[in-house]
Each structure stands twice: as C-alpha cells, then as structure tokens.
Amino acid sequence: MQSKTSYFKKELWKQAFRSSGWIGIGYFLALLFVLPLNVIMVKTRNEPRDLSYYQDYVDSLFKINGEVQSMLIIAIPILAAIFACRYMQVKGSADFIHSLPLKRSQLFYHQFLIGYLMVIIPVILTGFILYVMYGVIDVDFIYQHRDIWDWFSYTVTFVTFIYSIAFLVGTFTGISAVQGALSILILIFPVGISLLVMENLRMLVIGFSGDYSIRMSYFTKASPIFWIFELSTQKNIEIVSWYYWLLSIIFVGLSLVFYRIRHIESANQAIAFPLMKPIFKFGVTFCFMLLGGVYFGLTQEHYVGWIMFGYVCGALFGYVLAEMLLQKTWRVFDQWKGFVIYIGISMLVIVSVVFDWYGFETKVPSEDEVESVFFDSEHFLYNTHYDAEGNKIKQNITDPELINHVIDLHDFIVANDPIGRNGYQRYTENSTNVDIVYQLSNGKRMVRQYFIPSIEETEQYLQPIMDSEEYKRSTLAWLFDENSNISSVAIDGYDYRQQVNDQQTINKLTDAWKQDYLDASYAEMTQNIYGETKSLEVELDSSENFYHLPLLDSYTNVLEVLKEEELDRGLTINREDVSMVAITNSEMNEGMLHELPHIEDNELNEWMLVEKNEQIDELIKLNNGTKGAWGIALYGPFDNFIDAYQVREDQLPSYVTDYFE
Amino acid sequence: MIQVQNVVKKLEKDFVLDDISLKINNGSIYGLLGSNGAGKTTLLKTIAGIMKQNEGAVELERKPVFENVELKERLVFIPDTLYFFSHYTVQQMANFYMDIYPKWNQERFEEMQQLLDLDTNRKIHRFSKGMQRQVAFWLALCAMPDYLILDEPFDGLDPVIRRKIKSWIIQDVAEREMTVLVSSHNLKEVEDICDAVGILHRGKLLLEKDLDELKSDLHKVQIAFKREMDSTIFDDLEILHQEKRGSVYICIIRGDYQQVEEIVEQFNPVVFDILPLTLEEIFIYEMEGVGYAIENILL
Numbered sequence: 001m002q003s004k005t006s007y008f009k010k011e012l013w014k015q016a017f018r019s020s021g022w023i024g025i026g027y028f029l030a031l032l033f034v035l036p037l038n039v040i041m042v043k044t045r046n047e048p049r050d051l052s053y054y055q056d057y058v059d060s061l062f063k064i065n066g067e068v069q070s071m072l073i074i075a076i077p078i079l080a081a082i083f084a085c086r087y088m089q090v091k092g093s094a095d096f097i098h099s100l101p102l103k104r105s106q107l108f109y110h111q112f113l114i115g116y117l118m119v120i121i122p123v124i125l126t127g128f129i130l131y132v133m134y135g136v137i138d139v140d141f142i143y144q145h146r147d148i149w150d151w152f153s154y155t156v157t158f159v160t161f162i163y164s165i166a167f168l169v170g171t172f173t174g175i176s177a178v179q180g181a182l183s184i185l186i187l188i189f190p191v192g193i194s195l196l197v198m199e200n201l202r203m204l205v206i207g208f209s210g211d212y213s214i215r216m217s218y219f220t221k222a223s224p225i226f227w228i229f230e231l232s233t234q235k236n237i238e239i240v241s242w243y244y245w246l247l248s249i250i251f252v253g254l255s256l257v258f259y260r261i262r263h264i265e266s267a268n269q270a271i272a273f274p275l276m277k278p279i280f281k282f283g284v285t286f287c288f289m290l291l292g293g294v295y296f297g298l299t300q301e302h303y304v305g306w307i308m309f310g311y312v313c314g315a316l317f318g319y320v321l322a323e324m325l326l327q328k329t330w331r332v333f334d335q336w337k338g339f340v341i342y343i344g345i346s347m348l349v350i351v352s353v354v355f356d357w358y359g360f361e362t363k364v365p366s367e368d369e370v371e372s373v374f375f376d377s378e379h380f381l382y383n384t385h386y387d388a389e390g391n392k393i394k395q396n397i398t399d400p401e402l403i404n405h406v407i408d409l410h411d412f413i414v415a416n417d418p419i420g421r422n423g424y425q426r427y428t429e430n431s432t433n434v435d436i437v438y439q440l441s442n443g444k445r446m447v448r449q450y451f452i453p454s455i456e457e458t459e460q461y462l463q464p465i466m467d468s469e470e471y472k473r474s475t476l477a478w479l480f481d482e483n484s485n486i487s488s489v490a491i492d493g494y495d496y497r498q499q500v501n502d503q504q505t506i507n508k509l510t511d512a513w514k515q516d517y518l519d520a521s522y523a524e525m526t527q528n529i530y531g532e533t534k535s536l537e538v539e540l541d542s543s544e545n546f547y548h549l550p551l552l553d554s555y556t557n558v559l560e561v562l563k564e565e566e567l568d569r570g571l572t573i574n575r576e577d578v579s580m581v582a583i584t585n586s587e588m589n590e591g592m593l594h595e596l597p598h599i600e601d602n603e604l605n606e607w608m609l610v611e612k613n614e615q616i617d618e619l620i621k622l623n624n625g626t627k628g629a630w631g632i633a634l635y636g637p638f639d640n641f642i643d644a645y646q647v648r649e650d651q652l653p654s655y656v657t658d659y660f661e
Numbered sequence: 662m663i664q665v666q667n668v669v670k671k672l673e674k675d676f677v678l679d680d681i682s683l684k685i686n687n688g689s690i691y692g693l694l695g696s697n698g699a700g701k702t703t704l705l706k707t708i709a710g711i712m713k714q715n716e717g718a719v720e721l722e723r724k725p726v727f728e729n730v731e732l733k734e735r736l737v738f739i740p741d742t743l744y745f746f747s748h749y750t751v752q753q754m755a756n757f758y759m760d761i762y763p764k765w766n767q768e769r770f771e772e773m774q775q776l777l778d779l780d781t782n783r784k785i786h787r788f789s790k791g792m793q794r795q796v797a798f799w800l801a802l803c804a805m806p807d808y809l810i811l812d813e814p815f816d817g818l819d820p821v822i823r824r825k826i827k828s829w830i831i832q833d834v835a836e837r838e839m840t841v842l843v844s845s846h847n848l849k850e851v852e853d854i855c856d857a858v859g860i861l862h863r864g865k866l867l868l869e870k871d872l873d874e875l876k877s878d879l880h881k882v883q884i885a886f887k888r889e890m891d892s893t894i895f896d897d898l899e900i901l902h903q904e905k906r907g908s909v910y911i912c913i914i915r916g917d918y919q920q921v922e923e924i925v926e927q928f929n930p931v932v933f934d935i936l937p938l939t940l941e942e943i944f945i946y947e948m949e950g951v952g953y954a955i956e957n958i959l960l
Binding site for chain 2: 009010011012014015018019092093095096098099100101102103104263264265274
C-alpha cells in the first residue's frame with residue numbers, strides 16, 4: 001500500500017493523462033514533422049540550391065514551416081487548457097471529482113500541470129532532438145545552437161502565456177466551446193477592440209486620426225497573436241519575454257483564486273460567476289455594436305443614418321447572442337429590458353460624439369499655443385516619414401509663418417467641412433489625406449487627420465507648406481539624412497533596369513536628386529505620377545528598406561547625371577523601341593493590354609493596329625499626360641507590352657478617327 | 662454524526678435550500694424524502710462537501726465538511742447519475758479509489774468480486790445500468806466509508822439488485838456503525854431500512870421523525886360501543902383522524918398506547934382493537950397534521 005499522505009496522487013496523473021495525453025503526443029509528432037524531419041529531408045536531398053537558401057533566408061527556426069508552427073503555438077495550448085478544465089466543466093465529473101478527499105488547490109495543480117506538460121514536453125523533446133542532430137550531422141547551414149535556444153525560449157514563452165490565459169478562461173466558464181472561443185477572443189482583444197474603437201471614432205468624428213501607426217502600435221504589440229505570426233515572417237525580432245512570463249504567472253494565480261471560489265454547480269453554464277454575466281453580456285453587446293457600425297459605415301460610406309442602424313442591429317445581435325449563450329436557449333426574447341437601457345445609454349454617448357459636445361471637431365489651436373507641427377499629405381505616395389530609425393514622428397514644420405499656414409488650412413477645413421458629415425470619401429487623383437500633429441507648448445500633442453476631396457480648393461494653404469525646404473526635407477528624410485547609407489540605386493525604365501552599386505556614382509546621383517527635389521515646384525510635386533514609367537529604387541543599408549521614387553521629366557540634374565554615366569538607357573521611349581501601336585476608343589483594361597498581340601486580328605474589332613514607322617513616331621509623341629477617351633498602347637519587337645496612355649480625340653491624326661467610323 | 666444547521670443554498674436567485682436543519686446520528690440510516698425538485702440532491706451534495714452553502718453550517722463530527730480532506734476520506738457520495746472516468750475498467754477505477762481513499766480494503770474488494778462474478782478488466786460503461794450501480798456500491802463500500810451518501814440509489818433497479826444493495830448497506834451499518842443518508846422520492850423504497858425520515862418540500866424540511874418513535878406514537882384503533890355515545894368521549898384523546906362505519910369508530914390517535922387504552926376502557930367498548938399502520942399511512946396522517954396532502958409531496 002502506498003503512502004497515504006502524498007500530495008501528488010499517482011492515479012490522478014494517470015487519469016488526466018488518459019484524457020489529454022493525445023494532445024501532447026499529437027503536438028510532439030507535429031513538431032517532429034515540422035522541424036527535425038524537415039531538416040533531415042533537406043539534408044538528404046543534398047541540393048546546392050538549399051544551401052544558399054537556408055544560409056540567406058532562414059535566420060531562425062521559425063522560418064521552417066513557420067505558419068504551421070504559429071498555428072500550433074496558438075491551437076495546442078488552448079486545446080490542452082480545454083481538456084485540463086473539463087473535469088470542472090462536465091457536470092458528472094465535477095460532482096465526482098469534488099466529492100473526493102482532495103483539496104481544490106491539489107486538484108488544480110494536478111490538472112493544470114498535466115495540461116501544461118502536454119504543451120511543454122513536446123517542445124523540450126523537439127529542442128533536444130535538434131540539439132542532438134546538430135552534434136551528429138552537419139546542419140550548420142540551417143541552424144546553430146543559438147537558433148535552438150531562441151526557438152525554444154520563444155515557443156515556451158508563448159505556449160505558456162496562451163495556456164495560462166486559456167486556463168484562466170476555463171475557470172470562468174462551464175462550456176468547453178465557450179472556453180475555446182473566449183480564449184481566442186481575449187488573445188486578439190487588445191488589438192481588435194482598439195481597431196474597432198478607432199475606426200468608429202474616425203467615422204463619427206471629423207478630423208479624428210485613423211492613422212493607426214501613430215496610436216495603435218502599442219495595442220498591436222500587446223496582442224501576442226501579432227508576435228506569434230511575426231516570428232515566422234520578420235527578421236531579427238526582439239520580443240520582450242519577461243512581460244509575458246509575468247502575465248502568465250498572474251493569470252495562473254488568478255485561475256487558482258477563481259477556481260477556489262467557483263461553485264461546482266456552474267458546470268455547463270456559459271459563465272461560471274454570476275457577477276461576470278453582465279460584464280460578458282454587455283461586453284459582447286458593445287463589441288458587436290461597434291462591429292455593426294463599422295460594417296455599415298464602410299459599406300454605406302460613412303452615412304450617419306446607416307452607421308446608427310449598424311449600431312442598433314449590431315448591439316441587438318450581440319445582446320441576443322450573449323443572452324442565448326448564458327441561458328442556453330434561443331428563446332430569450334423576454335429579456336428586452338437590459339437591452340433598452342443599454343441602447344439608451346449608448347445612443348446618448350454616440351449622439352454626444354456625433355454632435356461634438358466635447359468640441360473636438362471645432363478646436364483649432366492658436367498660433368502661440370503651437371511649438372511645432374508635423375505635417376504630411378499622402379497625396380504623394382513616396383512622401384513617407386519613414387526614416388532609418390523606424391516610423392517615428394519628426395516635427396517637420398517649425399517656422400512660425402508655415403505654422404500659420406497649417407493653422408489657416410486647419411481653419412479652412414473646419415469652417416468649410418469639405419466632405420461634410422454624410423459626404424462620401426471618394427478617392428481620386430486630386431483627393432488626399434492630410435495628417436496634422438501639433439506639438440503644443442503645454443507639452444501635449446494634438447493629432448488630426450482630414451480627407452480633402454480636391455487639393456485645388458486648398459492650394460493656397462498647401463502650396464507654401466509644400467514649397468518649403470523644411471517640409472521637402474522631411475518627406476524624404478532618408479535621402480536628406482546625413483547618416484543614411486545608400487547601398488544601391490536601381491534605375492527603372494519602361495522595360496529596362498540598371499543597378500548602380502558604385503558609391504561615387506550613387507553620391508553624384510543623390511546630390512543631383514536632392515537639388516532637383518528641393519527645386520521642384522508645387523505643380524510638379526502634386527502632378528499625377530501614376531502613369532510615370534521611369535523611377536528610381538533606392539536600397540538603404542541600415543534598414544534593408546527599399547524606396548521607390550518616380551523620375552520626373554523636370555528632374556533635369558538627375559537626368560543629366562544619368563546621361564553622363566550612360567545610365568539613361570530605356571528611360572525614354574524611342575521610335576526604335578516600338579514596333580506596333582494599338583489604338584482604341586473604348587476603355588483599356590490591364591489584362592487585355594498584355595494579351596492583345598496574341599489575339600487574332602479579326603477579333604480585335606475595337607482596336608486599330610499601326611505598324612508604319614512614321615505613324616508610330618507621330619503617335620508616340622502624343623504621350624504628354626493628358627486625359628481622354630481614347631487609349632493608345634505601345635508594343636516592342638517581341639510583342640511585349642511597353643506602355644499605355646490616354647489621349648483626346650482632337651489630338652489624333654485623321655487616319656485613326658477615319659478608321660473607327 | 663452529521664449536523665446541518667440553518668443551511669441556505671441559492672442557485673442563481675432561487676432558494677433551493679431554505680433554512681434547513683437536521684441531525685443524523687452515527688450508525689443510523691436517514692431517509693430524505695421529497696418530490697423532484699424539492700432540493701434533495703442539493704442538500705446531499707452540500708453535505709458531501711461538493712457544493713458550498715450560502716449560509717449556515719454543514720458539519721460532520723462538529724467540523725465543517727467543505728474542503729476538509731480528513732472528513733472526506735471517510736465519506737463516499739454516490740450520485741443519482743453515476744460517473745466513472747470514460748473507458749475505465751473496474752480494475753482501473755479500483756486503483757483510483759485505492760490511491761484516493763486511505764482506508765481502501767483490497768481484501769473486501771476481492772471478496773465482493775467473487776460474490777458479484779464480474780470481470781474487473783471490462784470497461785464499466787459497457788455494463789448494464791444495474792451492474793454499474795453494483796460496481797458503484799462495490800467501490801464505495803471497499804473505501805470503507807464512515808458516511809455513505811446516496812442519491813436515489815434504488816431508482817429503476819429490479820427488486821433482486823435492490824435487496825442485494827440494501828443488505829450490503831445494512832451489514833455495514835450493523836458491523837461498523839456506518840452512517841447512511843439516502844434520498845428518494847418514494848417512501849416505500851426506503852421505509853424498510855430507514856431509522857429516521859425527513860420530508861423536504863420546496864427547499865424546506867417539513868417533517869423529521871424517528872420511525873420507531875413514529876410507530877409507537879401513532880395508533881389506529883377500532884372501537885364500538887353498545888349504545889350511542891356522544892362525541893365527548895374523545896375529548897381527552899389527540900385524534901388525528903376519525904371516521905364512523907355503522908357503530909364502529911376508526912380513529913388515528915396520537916399518544917402513549919397505555920394511556921389511550923385506559924381512557925377508552927372507561928367507556929366499556931364492545932370492540933377495541935389496535936390495527937397495524939403502514940408507514941405510508943403514518944405519513945398521510947402526520948402530513949395532514951401540518952397542513953399538507955401527502956400526494957402533493959410524495960408519490
């Protein structure tokens with residue numbers, strides 16, 4: 001007979017393993033196939049290509065079947081926690097187990113640990129196998145000791161964190177399915193709820209900045225799911241692990257506390273603690289309300305009536321859903337009182353936001369309140385405020401006169417309400433979003449974002465800002481930054497690409513470029529760049545980032561340098577490059593343009609094909625950025641598509657118009 | 662000794678147990694009667710330390726039973742719907758009990774196996790309902806509990822198994838002074854083994870009686886007189902029920918039998934018989950006394 005006083009009961013271990021052992025075995029097998037076996041497969045394939053691939057791209061073990069690993073990191077701990085908590089969630093089992101002479105804490109440790117072991121042992125074993133493999137066969141080109149440790153510590157950190165969250169959820173609920181769903185919801189909750197709130201405020205409040213990169217980064221990083229998927233896609237990420245370990249310990253402590261006060265009769269109930277039921281109910285209602293608002297806001301283009309409809313529908317749906325879960329029946333329609341109170345309060349809040357009771361929309365700072373401004377207009381896609389240190393905001397306007405222009409622009413937008421509350425945000429070539437971040441003298445920041453349907457209306461305010469050297473320098477910070485090290489520049493023509501690695505040429509090029517950019521006029525900066533065929537691509541050493549910039553015809557210094565260095569090949573389209581021109585008076589579509597040379601002539605009813613040299617010459621010259629109903633496409637000697645542009649009917653020579661009559 | 666004092670238990674907002682007090686002496690069998698939903702199961706689970714009462718005290722030997730390992734080692738609860746770990750065999754389940762209950766009696770386990778003639782390596786969930794219940798008792802009794810709490814143990818069992826299980830219980834009560842609490846919605850199922858009975862109705866304990874006391878306290882008598890008597894003759898007796906067929910009175914009288922006899926003899930009855938009372942009759946009259954019709958409370 002064994003010891004009567006032993007705290008750990010052998011048979012309890014056995015029982016828990018019998019019910020959840022398959023999870024551990026399954027996880028181990030999955031990891032075995034995903035990692036060690038994969039390494040052996042690569043090794044036995046013995047292909048030279050693999051060698052360079054693994055040396056160049058696989059910088060961590062998460063890069064090997066990373067997606068599968070990420071899915072496992074999320075799914076396995078949740079599954080393990082669900083099975084570890086079943087003993088208190090299944091009615092018969094809960095009654096039986098709690099009638100035994102065992103303390104709750106004792107039961108908790110047994111069940112918690114066996115579930116945790118199911119998650120941890122496979123990781124330890126896999127790490128050990130990888131370690132042994134490293135010693136036995138030459139896998140140095142795939143991973144080193146350090147990689148095993150990184151893989152092991154991140155995997156253990158995240159599975160521990162997710163397991164502890166899922167277990168905590170398990171002590172709150174009496175239904176396994178609810179436990180699974182709630183665990184996943186909680187994992188994405190920080191980022192999900194912030195996105196929803198931000199998106200809703202952006203719809204309801206004119207000027208509210210929806211630029212998530214400014215406000216959201218914190219919330220995104222708080223969501224472990226973000227990191228878990230980042231592991232397999234990003235290079236060299238540093239995750240602050242202690243934060244997850246601390247939270248894990250807190251969650252385990254809370255689980256024990258909640259489990260000890262949990263009533264056994266709450267098995268089979270969606271939420272085990274009566275106090276939490278209203279929190280759950282109104283939490284679900286709130287989330288669905290926001291979701292409903294976003295859905296109708298996005299599909300019905302910010303029309304407040306529809307957004308309100310979305311709120312009511314979403315809230316009703318969420319409320320009924322939560323009520324059904326709590327009562328475990330679909331007949332919950334007598335519970336309308338709570339909903340009426342909820343919708344009443346939330347409508348009051350929403351109305352206060354919509355009618356701007358807090359003065360957010362009309363507030364424009366006065367000149368003496370502002371120290372500096374960050375101003376950005378996304379009209380110029382290449383005008384990024386990304387710099388070598390990441391996307392930190394740098395104040396780019398400090399000149400008081402320019403600050404005044406920004407404030408005037410802000411005043412104009414507030415006074416004229418260019419989109420109006422129910423206006424559609426139609427994105428056109430002339431529309432833009434502007435971001436304004438005021439650094440106020442009281443140390444606070446004021447962030448606004450506006451949609452401007454047509455920049456022509458605001459030209460008088462925008463022009464001086466955009467013309468300023470200060471602004472220009474900030475928009476291409478990586479170019480003007482003394483410390484940024486450009487490792488290569490590629491020059492892209494319409495069908496030709498050349499790369500420059502020579503530092504001297506690069507310096508010459510960038511100097512000319514800085515000059516051209518600073519000299520560029522407002523009109524050049526705001527011109528439509530979508531049809532531009534020539535561009536420069538810059539690679540920065542420090543950040544491994546690539547930047548694309550259009551090469552405008554007005555950048556004379558750059559073009560001159562390129563000519564000097566004989567790098568201008570393929571930048572302009574010449575007669576000799578073109579062997580066929582196709583003209584149409586109907587709309588062109590991308591797929592059609594590429595297939596056209598391979599289509600039988602008699603099926604090209606809407607197209608006229610021109611192959612005579614003089615005529616080609618004449619048609620090429622029509623490409624000057626005008627807009628019109630006619631389309632012209634150019635093809636090279638190998639039937640390769642070169643470029644397409646639009647022209648007006650009056651520009652066309654008569655033989656073309658005659659052809660279409 | 663099981664002692665329950667002023668226990669209140671709420672599920673959600675409903676009072677399932679409303680101020681319950683009862684006492685069960687060592688070595689006795691207590692029958693808890695009540696219709697479905699009266700709160701029997703809740704009371705049993707509270708006494709077994711599974712549920713925690715909202716108010717009041719549940720004590721075994723003057724110590725609270727909730728989270729008390731020493732007490733629960735000597736207590737076994739058998740629920741109305743049996744629970745065994747899924748795919749467990751009798752042997753595996755026995756090993757589990759052996760690990761959990763320190764007083765496990767392996768000798769007895771083997772003895773009872775001979776008696777039952779069951780294959781211990783078969784999975785329990787493949788057994789019939791009656792067999793499963795025998796396994797549950799087999800395991801429970803081998804844990805040598807001092808307190809055995811049974812929720813509707815005889816429901817749906819055939820009389821042979823029922824008698825077998827009852828004899829096991831009685832044997833342990835007689836030999837080891839085991840204390841048994843058994844619930845039922847049917848008085849007849851438990852009347853032959855219980856020493857005391859309590860009736861639970863809508864969360865309240867309506868009645869609690871010792872059966873021997875009940876039987877000696879209540880008498881059904883048949884009396885006839887030579888001549889017409891006026892009803893004042895019964896004034897000195899505590900009559901619970903009275904009916905007259907011709908010249909014969911049939912009365913249910915509470916009180917000491919000798920006293921009743923003395924009083925009646927004064928009037929020189931022609932016939933004076935004591936008739937046997939079934940437990941069910943006792944309850945019918947007792948419940949009438951507290952203002953309930955028994956058929957509303959028990960089947």
